[in-house]
Structures are given as C-alpha cells and as structure tokens.
Amino acid sequence: VECVEAGRADAPEAEQLLQHYVDPMLKAGVDCLVLGCTHYSFLIPALQRMLPGTVTVVDAAEAVARQVERRLLEVTAAQPPLVRSGEPDEPAITARHRFFTTGTPDVLTTLLRTDLDPLPEVQRLAWRNGRLHLIEGSSEDG
Template identity: 55%
Template sequence: MDSPIGIFDSGVGGTSIWKEIVQLMPNEHTLYLADNKHAPYGEKDKDAIVQRCINNTELLLENRCKLIVVACNTATTNAIDYLRKSYKVPFIGIEPAIKPAALQTKTKKVGVLATKGTLASSLFNNTAKLHASGIEVLEKEGTGLVELIEAGKTLSKETEQLLASYVNPMVDEGIDCLVLGCTHYPYLLPSLKKILPPHIKIIDSGEAVARQTKAVLLQGNLMAATQNRGVVHRFYTNKGLDVLRGFLEGSDVTIAHLDF
C-alpha cells in the first residue's frame, strides 16, 4: 500500500523516530508534521495537548496516511487513548522505555529524564508501576531542553550545562540506566556521553517504535511494495525551516512551511 506513514511531533524531536523508521523500512513513503509553533507540548495542559493531536491527525488523514506515529512522549501519554477511540487508522505511540531499563538495571535505580507533561501523565505512572516493581525510578523534568534543541542549540555549552544539572544528581543517587523520555533527547547523546560515567546505559524508544510500526503494517497488510521506487519523504513545519533542515541534513526529503 503506497499511502504514506504519518508522523507528528511538537517539533524536530520526532525526526529521531523518523530516521529509525526509514532505516528499517526504506520503501515506505512518509509525511511528517513538525508543530514547532506550539512546542513544547510538555508545558501545556492535557486538553490543549489533545486538541493539538486532533489537529495534526486530521491533517495527516487528509493526506491519506495509512498509519500515524505519535512521535512525542507527551502527546502519547496524554492523547493516544483518545485518538485510538476516535479514529480507525492505527496509531503507534511513544512512551519512556521503563521496561527495558528495569530489566537491565543492576543497582535497581533507574533515571528518567522527561517533560513535565509526560511525568505527570497517568500512562507514564501506570507503566512505571507495571514494569518497575522493586525498582527505584528517579524522575527529572528536562525543563528548557526542548526549547534549546528547537532553537538549534543542541550541542551548545548552555545546553550541556543545563543537561548536567539534571542528570548529575541522578548519577550521585546511583542510577545505572537513564531513560530518555522525550523524542528530542536522543539528539543530546553526544553531550550525555561526555557527562555520564561509561557504565550508565542510555535507553530510548526509537528502534522499538520502528519495529512496532513495521509489525502493525504487516499485520494490516499495509506495507509498501518491496521495490517501491521514487520514495517520497515530505516534511511540513509551521514555524521556521532552518532548524528542521539542520536535523535532516543529508536526507533526501522535501521541507515546506504550512500553517496548521
């Protein structure tokens, strides 16, 4: 089926998920919405987050998307249940990788760096209770990190110092796994690897999300043709093209401004 996979995020963070999807399924068309104008979602209340997700979903469905990846932890934890009840298209959500961290920790202490909206959600708390029994989960809001990444300051000294102020106290508490609970945060890996001791494992959801996307497409007989020539990857942003271009440098994509 040659309809595109739809992906949306509050900004550029979901491009980390997009890259995993394209690597795993190179024959699939994609359509990505970067809702930069309304970033970050993590500082909004639940009703506002759900409304943005409805808006993004409607636009993707207008463009015939066969499956939608909610490439944002905050959007997933606050809106995925509503979206699945309201639309027939399959949805793939993103949530912090508590389960693999709980399985891998030896110190029984796991750190989670996420947005306020994710940490406050019932889905996050239910996931932590389900998979982290007997594990101490240290939560930290990454306030300001999304804004710095959206401003193109991913590798700046300012970002590194702010990041260190969030993760170092968790290191001092004895964590041996750090879960990245926001799709923007994988872009902080170079700084995290400088800050964190080498024994601490960094865990994000990107590869698992790509595998789940493929599994759902196969189950629904929705995969693109094996030899799909002329694969198209379209990106739309409602605020500034330059930062998005920077995160997609070297990729064969089209990027355009769209009011939504």
C-alpha cells in the same frame, strides 16, 4: 527539547542544562537512564561525557522507529498492489516524503538538507485537546 529542535544539542548551554538534570540523578546513584523522548537521542554524546561507564543509557528512539515501521507496514498491507507503468526502468511510484515537526520547520529542513534531495516538505504540528493538528501555512518549500 528546545535546544535539540533549535539544532543546538551540542551547544554549551544545552550541556549545562543537561548537567543540571543529570547531577541529582548521579547523586542518587542512578545506574540506568531511560531516554523517554526521541529528541534525547541527540544528547547521547553529551550524556556519555557526563555519565560514568556504570550507567546504562536506554534510547527509546529505535523502538519508536520500529513501531512506526510496523504500523506503516500494517497500513500499506491493506492497499492494492502497485501497477508498473510498463517501462522497465521506471519505478512503480515516485516516493514523496513529508515531514512534520512540533518545532520550527526551517530547523528540520536544515537538518534534512544534508541527507535528502530533493528537499521534502516540512510542516508544523501543534498539540490541541490531546491531538496533533496541522498549522496551516507552515510548509517550508526547499
């Protein structure tokens, strides 16, 4: 996870660490590897190089994204409809994206910089007593 959050999923040390975890599974005859963390999606290219074609890799990231989408739709369905400003070419709302990470905000900001303009707000979260809490002063302004 640390290598991925540091933006180094393709670094040699990440691949060595991954190999350390994969080798015992290969020796045990693994035929299916379920990626139980959305960070692991970034390691799929390295896993494909390490694993024989007989091993199925199941990536949970898409299922997590679908669940987030379902929950957002449930939450927004209860909201009142948007009212247009009256201008035909003006959007009803201007989208504002906020991103949160339990890693380093500037790493996520760097990853987002290639896809999003203007750069969104990225804030750091930390687990405390089984819940995520916002770390004050963690916002990265683009």
